[in-house]
Amino acid sequence: MMSPKHHPDEATLLSYAAGSLSAGAKLLLDCHLACCESCQRKVAQVEAFGGELLQAIPSAVMHRSIDQLLAKLDTPEQLQALQDGQANVKPHAPEWLPEWAQQLSPWLDHEQKDKDLWQRVAPGISQIRFDHERFAADKAVRLLRIAPGTCMPKHGHSGSELTLILQGSYSDETGRFCAGDVADLDPDIKHQPIADRDTPCICLIVTDAPLRFEGWIPKLMQPFFGL
Amino acid sequence: MDSRLTGATQEIAAKLPPSTESAHWNQILTSLGQQHDKQQFIALYEYFAPKVKAYLLRFTSVDAQAEELAQETLLQVWRKAHLYDASKAAASTWIFCLARNIWIDLQRSAKQRIEQNLDFYDDLSLLQEQQTVQESGGIDEPEAANLAQRSKQQIAELLRGLPALQAQLVYKSYLEGKSHSEIAADLEIPIGSVKSGLRLAFKKLQQSLGVSL
Numbered sequence: 001m002m003s004p005k006h007h008p009d010e011a012t013l014l015s016y017a018a019g020s021l022s023a024g025a026k027l028l029l030d031c032h033l034a035c036c037e038s039c040q041r042k043v044a045q046v047e048a049f050g051g052e053l054l055q056a057i058p059s060a061v062m063h064r065s066i067d068q069l070l071a072k073l074d075t076p077e078q079l080q081a082l083q084d085g086q087a088n089v090k091p092h093a094p095e096w097l098p099e100w101a102q103q104l105s106p107w108l109d110h111e112q113k114d115k116d117l118w119q120r121v122a123p124g125i126s127q128i129r130f131d132h133e134r135f136a137a138d139k140a141v142r143l144l145r146i147a148p149g150t151c152m153p154k155h156g157h158s159g160s161e162l163t164l165i166l167q168g169s170y171s172d173e174t175g176r177f178c179a180g181d182v183a184d185l186d187p188d189i190k191h192q193p194i195a196d197r198d199t200p201c202i203c204l205i206v207t208d209a210p211l212r213f214e215g216w217i218p219k220l221m222q223p224f225f226g227l
Numbered sequence: 228m229d230s231r232l233t234g235a236t237q238e239i240a241a242k243l244p245p246s247t248e249s250a251h252w253n254q255i256l257t258s259l260g261q262q263h264d265k266q267q268f269i270a271l272y273e274y275f276a277p278k279v280k281a282y283l284l285r286f287t288s289v290d291a292q293a294e295e296l297a298q299e300t301l302l303q304v305w306r307k308a309h310l311y312d313a314s315k316a317a318a319s320t321w322i323f324c325l326a327r328n329i330w331i332d333l334q335r336s337a338k339q340r341i342e343q344n345l346d347f348y349d350d351l352s353l354l355q356e357q358q359t360v361q362e363s364g365g366i367d368e369p370e371a372a373n374l375a376q377r378s379k380q381q382i383a384e385l386l387r388g389l390p391a392l393q394a395q396l397v398y399k400s401y402l403e404g405k406s407h408s409e410i411a412a413d414l415e416i417p418i419g420s421v422k423s424g425l426r427l428a429f430k431k432l433q434q435s436l437g438v439s440l
């Protein structure tokens with residue numbers, strides 16, 4: 001397994017374990033966790049708190065009988081067939097999508113050619129937006145492809161921003177981010193990412209919908225691609 | 228911000244259910260994965276389905292929906308038991324994750340905000356009473372206390388070691404399903420404060436639960 005250098009905030013890992021992240025943020029974390037043992041361990045630790053809560057919670061009364069459910073239980077043979085079936089499903093995905101980020105595959109339009117998926121937003125920068133209603137609670141979920149050496153404008157955010165690098169790398173004031181790394185930015189952080197020179201940098205970016213505090217931090221800049 | 232809890236700053240005591248009970252369920256779930264025995268499944272169902280339903284009732288007030296999803300969760304227990312690894316998680320944790328994921332998958336669009344049955348303050352007023360009792364010397368839990376009441380106390384107990392704000396943040400995350408920005412809006416504090424509070428809570432939960440894994 002790879003060992004990413006930059007990880008989500010522990011507050012984000014806790015919310016992942018609690019099941020309270022927005023759909024976009026959860027998707028991003030699913031991908032990072034698939035390649036990061038260190039975060040898997042941390043999530044397991046706070047999931048254990050969920051287990052404690054489950055044991056502590058007042059038991060509700062079940063109205064239906066268990067018989068209906070028992071009648072639905074798969075036989076051992078059916079269970080075996082289920083397992084075999086799952087092992088054989090290999091989603092076809094674009095070559096730039098790493099193995100550990102296959103969870104993104106269902107959200108890509110496989111009918112389209114790769115070059116048609118990407119929508120140009122500025123010189124050297126193109127994007128794929130995930131506009132499914134599932135992501136309605138996120139302000140935006142998008143893949144960004146940044147040409148080698150491209151310098152993004154300096155920007156801040158009115159909400160928090162999660163970035164996961166899928167391919168290539170970029171650097172900003174907070175460090176160098178490579179495949180598997182996550183930048184988990186608080187709203188008050190300004191940064192200016194620059195894609196490194198060798199390959200295009202492809203990343204998944206999830207921005208949080210700010211609710212009441214939209215005006216709380218002055219908008220430092222309205223980024224040109226509408227973050 | 229509720230200031231009634233400011234006295235509760237001690238570390239979370241590891242209020243785990245008796246480890247033998249935990250080990251018992253871990254064992255049953257492990258052997259269910261190997262043998263697919265219906266009697267073992269029934270035992271797990273009878274213990275966990277009412278708890279899963281109660282957990283889901285935090286997010287939906289539709290009783291029939293919570294019940295259906297609890298049954299769906301237990302159906303997945305049957306289907307996925309072979310994936311359970313007792314060295315990695317307690318049975319209760321593994322089942323919590325199944326229930327959590329089923330609920331997440333159901334949310335198609337923006338979170339369905341259905342009226343919740345219980346809220347933080349219900350559970351916390353209880354915590355307050357408990358603390359008052361304990362500060363005055365402590366009493367034995369009455370034998371006759373009903374299960375629901377005891378369980379409710381346990382939730383409060385689990386959150387006891389956290390300072391008030393952190394307890395509230397953890398509660399809202401696990402039992403109200405709220406994201407950082409939703410909590411920020413609820414409590415009228417900046418997202419940065421939600422994150423820093425949850426970061427501190429993470430450390431405390433890690434310390435208190437790490438030993439039980």
Ligand SMILES: [Zn+2]
Nearest residue numbers: 007008036039
């Ligand atoms: Zn990580």
